[in-house]
Amino acid sequence: MGSFLINGQSRRYQKLKGLLSNNRIGKIRNWQWTATKTWRPQAYYEQNDWRATWNGEGGGILINQASHHIDLIAWLFGMPQKVYAHLKYGSQRDITVDDDVTTVLRYANGMSGVFTTRTHDFFGADRLEILGDKGKIVIENGDSMNIKVFDQEEQLWSKELDISEFKAIEENAPLYQEKFLEFQDVGQNPYVNIMENFTENITKNIPLYATREDGERNVELINAIYLSDWLQKEMDIPFDHSLYLEKLNEIMRNERED
Structure with a gap:
């Protein structure tokens, strides 16, 4: 499920996955993830020619920094039925790819989600809010989790x-249980964990942290977000991959000609 689940952040998101799977806060109504602790100066992009280019990297913040969040979104909530996105390209940096993303996701079961990320917010935050019929879960900066659960559904x-x-x-709040969890990152380099897991999968048949299908699902969602913005319309998932490739090749060709 990507580096978020392999490194020190794994425990909190595995805990969250368990809470959601067990319907701890009931049916999920909507979620909102603001992931803007991804600030990058211009010098970051100028380290290598391939950075922040369509031809070298294949995209911007969605492909690079925020791909880990997209990975978790698909793992925690499943694939959406429809996606609508608004992206900005080189809005605050001298680059040709996306540096500011807002996308709305709609699911077949009525759940909705909003994901926001950008690389030009020096005072960025990382806050995931999940609202359910029976309560709410908030993860702040990846190191704390606040869980509030009503005795019965809010409705x-x-x-x-x-x-x-x-x-x-306000003086007579409805009864609910509240639990606050804190997490500390411990363990070795996440890339070492990845290689060890890969090796153990071959030698001991230990399940992979992330399978090929997980990776394909992540790319599918990222591509749907791009295509929604390029076409300025809400995209169904699955979508026409040939249309995505046609638009991407056009953008790459224009970048080479500039």
Whole structure:
């Protein structure tokens, strides 16, 4: 499932996956992930000719820094049915690829999600909020998790409130359980973990952290986001891969000619 699940962050997201799979906060209504702790100065892009180019890297922040978040989104919530995206290209840096991304994801079960990332926010944050029928989970900066769970679904207890109780709800909050978890990153270099897992898969048949299918799913979602912005329309998943390739080749050709 990518480097987020292989390095020190694995425990928190595996914990989160378990909570969601066990319906700890009920049916998920929507989620929102602001992942802007990805600030990069111009010098970062000028280290190598291939960086932040369509011909050398194949894209910008979506392909590079935010691909790990996209990986987790697909793993935690599954693949969306539809994607609508708004991207900015070289908006704050002298590059030709994306440096600012906002995308809305819609799922067949009614869930929706919003993902935002950019490389020009020096004061960036990493905050994932997941709202369910019975509560909410918030992961802040990847090192803490706040879990709030009602005794029953919000739509049920809210029906019992009269207008006076509604106005006084700050003083008489509905009953819910709250748990706060903190995580510390420990362990060796994540790339060593990757190679060890790969070796153990061959020699001991240990399951891979990330399979080929996981990688293909991640790329599928990233490409759908790009294509949505290029066409300025909401994209169904799966989509026409030949159309994506046609648009990408056109962009790469224009970049070479400039």
